[in-house]
Amino acid sequence: MDRIKYQNKAFARPPRDASLPAIGWYLHMPFCTTKCGYCDFYSLPSIPGLVDQLVHALNAEMAGRDPCRHVESVFIGGGTPTVLPLVALGVVLDSVVGRTGPVAEFTVEANPSSADELKLDLLRSRGVNRISFGAQSFYAEDLAVLQRLHDPRHIVESVTHARAAGFDNVNLDLIYSVPGQTMGRWRDSLRRAVDLGIEHLSCYALMYEPGTQLTQLRRHGRIVACDEDLEADMFELTIDELTAAGFEHYEVSNFALPGRRCRANLIYWQNREYLGIGPSAVSYLEGIRQKNVPDIRKYIEGMQADPESIVVEKEKLAPFDRACETAVQMLRLTEGIKFDLFHRLTGFDAAVIFTGQIRRYCSAGLMHATPDTLRLTRRGMLLANRIMSDFLPDEASVAGNA
Numbered sequence: 001m002d003r004i005k006y007q008n009k010a011f012a013r014p015p016r017d018a019s020l021p022a023i024g025w026y027l028h029m030p031f032c033t034t035k036c037g038y039c040d041f042y043s044l045p046s047i048p049g050l051v052d053q054l055v056h057a058l059n060a061e062m063a064g065r066d067p068c069r070h071v072e073s074v075f076i077g078g079g080t081p082t083v084l085p086l087v088a089l090g091v092v093l094d095s096v097v098g099r100t101g102p103v104a105e106f107t108v109e110a111n112p113s114s115a116d117e118l119k120l121d122l123l124r125s126r127g128v129n130r131i132s133f134g135a136q137s138f139y140a141e142d143l144a145v146l147q148r149l150h151d152p153r154h155i156v157e158s159v160t161h162a163r164a165a166g167f168d169n170v171n172l173d174l175i176y177s178v179p180g181q182t183m184g185r186w187r188d189s190l191r192r193a194v195d196l197g198i199e200h201l202s203c204y205a206l207m208y209e210p211g212t213q214l215t216q217l218r219r220h221g222r223i224v225a226c227d228e229d230l231e232a233d234m235f236e237l238t239i240d241e242l243t244a245a246g247f248e249h250y251e252v253s254n255f256a257l258p259g260r261r262c263r264a265n266l267i268y269w270q271n272r273e274y275l276g277i278g279p280s281a282v283s284y285l286e287g288i289r290q291k292n293v294p295d296i297r298k299y300i301e302g303m304q305a306d307p308e309s310i311v312v313e314k315e316k317l318a319p320f321d322r323a324c325e326t327a328v329q330m331l332r333l334t335e336g337i338k339f340d341l342f343h344r345l346t347g348f349d350a351a352v353i354f355t356g357q358i359r360r361y362c363s364a365g366l367m368h369a370t371p372d373t374l375r376l377t378r379r380g381m382l383l384a385n386r387i388m389s390d391f392l393p394d395e396a397s398v399a400g401n402a
Contacts, residue, residue, distance in 0.1 A: 013101050014068050022072040023285070024267040025100060027058065027092070028278035029078040030296055033114065036147050039212065042280035042294040043079045050296060051088050054279075057303040059095045061277050064307055067285060069273075071100040075107045075264040080134075082110040082119050089119065093126035105130055105263040107171075112154035120165035130262075131162050132171040132202075138189040142178045145223065146206075147213065159196050169260060171200040176234040177226035178206050186234050187241065194245045199260040203238050204253050205231055232382050239378070252332050252376075252384055269333050271326035271345065279310075287322065290314040321393040323348040328388045336375025350374060357390050 031046040074096055081089065107130040108123055115131070123131065135155045137143050143151065155172070162170055172193050176186050193201055208215040208225065217223045226234075239249055247255040251269060254262065267274055276283040280294035291313040293299050302310035317325065323346040330337045342350045351358065351374070358374060361367035366380035366387060380387055 013098065014066060016068055016070045016101075018070065020069050021272065022070040023067070023272070024264050024274035025071055025074045025096070026264070026274055026276045026281060027074070027076045027081075027096065028276065028281040028292075029076060029081040029084065029092075030279055031083050032078065032080045033083055033111070033149060034147070044296065046083050050300070051084065053300045054296060055088050055091050057300045058092060058278055060303050061307065061310075062095055062099055065275060065277070065283075066099050067275060071103050073105040073107070073263040073267065074100060074103050075109075077109045079109075080111050080114050081108050082114045086118060086122060090122055090126070093123070093128070097127055102127055105169075107132055107262070107264055109134065110158070111148075111150060112158040113150040115158055115161070117161050117165065120161055120167070124166045129167070130169040130171065131167050132173065132200075133158055133162075135172040135193070136175045137178065137181075137185075138192045139181075139185050142175075142181050142185065142189075145178050145180060145214075146175065156196065159198070169199050171202060171262070172196075172198050173202045173204070175204055175206050176238065177231040179223040179226060181226065183230070183233060183237065187237060190238060190241045194242070200254070200256045200262060201242060201247065202254050203242075205235065235382065236378075250334055252334075252381055269329045270341070271322070271329045288314065288316045319347060320353075322346060323350075323353065324391055324393045327354065327391045331374075331376060331388050331391065332384070334375065336373050338373055340372070354391060357387075361387055361390075 028042070030043045031051070032043040034045065076092070076096075081092075084092070106128045108128050109132045110119075111134050115133070120131070133155065134148075136146055136148055138152045138155065140151055159170060159172075174189055174193065190201075190203075206214075206226070208218055214223065218225055238255075242255045243249055247257060248261070249255050250261050251265070254265065256262070271284075273285050274283065275285060276292065279292055279296045279299035282289065282291045290311050292310045293302065293312045299310050323342075326342060326346050327337055327350060330342065337350050339350050342348070351369075354374070358367065358369050361380065362369050366377055366383060368375055368377050376384060376387065
């Protein structure tokens, strides 16, 4: 088919303050075709009458909240941004590019069944240089349990179309420990992803979040959760398979070919600053974290009447609390906490404020410390959430003195 050639619109970009560190932008697009059974993100079916109103509201929030900082990465997630009609999606992309200018990494999330060739061409023409497909599994049985609409052939087709559109940085999300999933099926999904030449893989254990359909099905005995030992084996298999294929295991659940680590997520894991736009989006700027209302109608009405009203949560973290939170985020990275970077970001010496935790978990073989770093061992990664909870503010003040 002939591909439509889109042209970027001209924008007068606001000046950026080069004296301040660059930030990330995140836009939340809440529309989805359907709600997957495991998803606890704010999303709802696309409502034609609300699409244009949401786009106008997003543009207004961008204009009113742009901190005029250099932007390192843009990530548009959801929901499924690519369910937007072509014209509406183009307007959103134009608005972003008009304010940020070119960025090092511009990611858009997509489902294998929602990103057609025209939309992929549009994304590339607007400077999107990384696409993330919610593949989840290469087996129809797993996809059925997860209540996904696509089938395995759509994954291959979507990656093929993305390559034809010019994408050379593609991520696949995959989920393991799905009820009924076998080690063989999981290994095969990993190998199929590798065979597609993917640059980045995000591999998550299935979580049963409160209020989701899968949690309800589990509670009523209609599905049986994967055995914990099998889940641990799947996690270790993931590390072995992907590192053998040349991927760097750089975060608990993320793997990248050299030079292809996700910049947007690194901003979160280093607890750096970012601007969140859209319903339910979270921002962290100048030490203040705030969250927008997770309701599209209230978000639209608020942006029309009183933009301040869309903020439903707002807090300024105390320095020690922020240091603890930064430690938790950094521990997700396989390189762990770099003491010099931690000190620059927080003003605290991690080796001092976490003395008790370091002693306890290193002696148990769950962490490894050097004069420069503190990181989880491979065995520690299996217990990452439990260990990291000891670095949270309330626990750290006690554990640090233990």
